[in-house]
Amino acid sequence: MKLYVIPSWYPSKLNPANGTFFVDWAGTLARASHDIVIIANVMHPFKKLPKYHQLPGKTHQPGLESGLLTYRREAINLRPKLAKKSFQVYKKSLTSQFEQALTEKGRPDIVLVHSSLWAGAALAERLSSEAIPFIVMEHLKAFLLEAGFSDFQKRCVQTTYSRADKIVAVSSTLEKQILKIFPGAQGKTTIIHSPVTKKMMAPVGLDSSTAPDFTFIAVSLLRTEKRIDLLLKAFSRLVQAGKSARLKIVGDGPLRKSLERLARRLNVGNRIDFLGYLTREQVTGELHQSDCLVLPSDVETFGMALVEAMAAGLPVIATSCGGPQDIVTEETGLLVPVNDEIALCQAMQTIMDNYDNYEPEKIRRYVGGKFGEQTYVAALTAVFDELVPGS
Numbered sequence: 001m002k003l004y005v006i007p008s009w010y011p012s013k014l015n016p017a018n019g020t021f022f023v024d025w026a027g028t029l030a031r032a033s034h035d036i037v038i039i040a041n042v043m044h045p046f047k048k049l050p051k052y053h054q055l056p057g058k059t060h061q062p063g064l065e066s067g068l069l070t071y072r073r074e075a076i077n078l079r080p081k082l083a084k085k086s087f088q089v090y091k092k093s094l095t096s097q098f099e100q101a102l103t104e105k106g107r108p109d110i111v112l113v114h115s116s117l118w119a120g121a122a123l124a125e126r127l128s129s130e131a132i133p134f135i136v137m138e139h140l141k142a143f144l145l146e147a148g149f150s151d152f153q154k155r156c157v158q159t160t161y162s163r164a165d166k167i168v169a170v171s172s173t174l175e176k177q178i179l180k181i182f183p184g185a186q187g188k189t190t191i192i193h194s195p196v197t198k199k200m201m202a203p204v205g206l207d208s209s210t211a212p213d214f215t216f217i218a219v220s221l222l223r224t225e226k227r228i229d230l231l232l233k234a235f236s237r238l239v240q241a242g243k244s245a246r247l248k249i250v251g252d253g254p255l256r257k258s259l260e261r262l263a264r265r266l267n268v269g270n271r272i273d274f275l276g277y278l279t280r281e282q283v284t285g286e287l288h289q290s291d292c293l294v295l296p297s298d299v300e301t302f303g304m305a306l307v308e309a310m311a312a313g314l315p316v317i318a319t320s321c322g323g324p325q326d327i328v329t330e331e332t333g334l335l336v337p338v339n340d341e342i343a344l345c346q347a348m349q350t351i352m353d354n355y356d357n358y359e360p361e362k363i364r365r366y367v368g369g370k371f372g373e374q375t376y377v378a379a380l381t382a383v384f385d386e387l388v389p390g391s
Helices: 020-031 046-054 082-103 116-129 153-162 172-181 229-240 256-265 280-287 304-311 339-352 358-371 374-387
Strands: 002-007 033-044 063-065 068-076 109-113 134-138 166-169 189-191 214-217 247-249 272-276 292-295 316-319 333-336
Touching: 002 082, 020 033, 020 068, 020 374, 033 082, 046 068, 082 116, 082 153, 109 116, 109 189, 116 134, 116 153, 134 153, 166 172, 166 374, 214 229, 214 280, 214 304, 214 339, 229 247, 229 304, 229 339, 247 280, 247 374, 256 272, 256 304, 272 304, 272 333, 280 304, 292 304, 292 339, 304 316, 316 339, 358 374
Parallel strands: 002 033, 002 109, 033 068, 109 134, 134 166, 166 189, 214 247, 214 292, 247 272, 292 316, 316 333
Antiparallel strands: 063 068
16 A cells, blocks of 8 residues: 655654654554655754754755655744744645655555644645545644644644544543544544554663662653653652662753753752663663653653553553553553652652562563554554555
């Protein structure tokens, strides 16, 4: 089957961590013998303007990226405060890319769009007019936030949903919120969890028990809603209680310096390593040299860091902030309330005290069965067959 995969954000030289999972998931579909074409139109924020010279030219020709045929175009959003105008510029550019792909690669059987904002909204009318079936896979945290969308954004999502053939939510909480905000989507939604790839599941031959201290790890963008500040405070409580532990923070973002200052104020700076942005391979290596992953977010539509950690055999601790409720079980870790420093500290202590009860291979089998490539491909294939019978 010929699939056009169109993400609303995508990795680039200016932001290599943005949308890396979309590359992995497209690769999963390619390994399942689907003919994949990626159309990536990356609109960078205005603050990236000083790096404009690093962007590929507008006439950038398609080529292989990570083994996948990719049509890439990048630009700076020159009208960040004019949402409607910025969207029209983006829509015109993405539509042009789509037309180029149609001319050069032919009509797709199905288009798979990652997020209604903004790729889905930009192409919904075009795809509908050509009777090309399209699926929208939603990932946006805005669905889980109070007043997460502006009126204009709501109209864009509504336009997308009115024309989409199927709407895929990556968690049950996300599906519930989609239907609450956009009841007209009733009958179009389904849940397909984000997959952990075979590469993530592959053992790397590292022993997590070699470190002298119990090692917690967080893999996260350092943004407000990720609540790494809460994790630092909970970790400080743990250390003050006499526990011999370390904490690794993988990721970068606007809060890094303030979080480093917080660690020093809490007198745990010598027990916390801020590792910054790491490649996927490096992240996997760090997971295999850790004992437990912690995800302390206020909101998560899924929680990819959790399944990655489970693929390495680690138990996990997460807040009940949306997606994690579909992932964490009693055999794989603990769930705690959102924004509860004491409960988070207690969960960390519980994991340390009962670590032998968590069996790495059992955790790996669980995540491989529920979130593995085969499960993901089978779920999407069922949707494809529904939209294109006999495919």
